Amino acid sequence: MLRWTITFIILAIIAGVLGFGGIAAGAAGIAKVLxxxxxxxxxxxxxxxxxKV
Structure with missing residues (x-):
């Protein structure tokens, strides 16, 4: 699950750099929830x- 979080954070950073604000916000939100x-x-x-039992 941590791997998915890192994937969505990287996706959000790339989308933010390229100017896709909506996609970046969505990916960052998903990463935060995960x-x-x-x-x-x-x-x-x-x-x-x-x-211990």
Missing amino acids: FFIFLILFVFSLITGRK
Whole structure:
């Protein structure tokens, strides 16, 4: 999932440099959402992974 986030950030940067503002904003928004989902899943896996039975 982090790989998709990086892909959308790079797409947003390239689109912003080329002047495609709408596409850049959309890609940046998708990257932001994916990053927060990744962050939540990462924290969840840290919490559940430390639990020893």
